[in-house]
Amino acid sequence: MNVAFDIHGTLDNDDDGMLRGIFDAFCEPQWEGVKVFIVSGPPVEQIKKELEALGIDYSDLTIISVVDYLKRKGYYMWNTPKGWFARSDVWWKSKGMICEEYNIDMIFDDLIQYKKYMPETTKFILWQGYKRRL
Numbered sequence: 001m002n003v004a005f006d007i008h009g010t011l012d013n014d015d016d017g018m019l020r021g022i023f024d025a026f027c028e029p030q031w032e033g034v035k036v037f038i039v040s041g042p043p044v045e046q047i048k049k050e051l052e053a054l055g056i057d058y059s060d061l062t063i064i065s066v067v068d069y070l071k072r073k074g075y076y077m078w079n080t081p082k083g084w085f086a087r088s089d090v091w092w093k094s095k096g097m098i099c100e101e102y103n104i105d106m107i108f109d110d111l112i113q114y115k116k117y118m119p120e121t122t123k124f125i126l127w128q129g130y131k132r133r134l
């Protein structure tokens with residue numbers, strides 16, 4: 001099984017540690033056969049820095065950058081002081097395309113906009129963090 005986690009608003013918005021508990025469990029050796037992915041917007045090098053800041057060892061994770069993915073697929077992207085951008089319709093379908101290509105079975109993300117582009121075989125789990133649940 002392939003399980004994916006977003007970072008912004010998701011793994012970094014987890015004051016009660018509930019999502020981190022799920023994440024850590026999937027990374028445990030007894031879950032052999034579960035491949036854990038990070039699917040997040042920024043370039044891979046930036047994602048690695050953010051994971052380090054969260055205290056997450058990424059050595060066994062598969063990191064997919066939306067920006068890198070869309071560039072590789074030839075989508076028009078532009079850079080700004082806030083980072084890389086693509087047309088919003090392209091951006092919202094990006095994670096669905098990634099989930100299809102990498103056979104992701106389950107993805108935790110805080111933005112519902114990605115859901116309608118998910119393949120039927122991917123379970124989208126809306127995770128909006130502890131603070132927003134209150």
Ligand SMILES: [Mg+2]
Nearest residue numbers: 006008009110
């Ligand atoms: Mg997010």
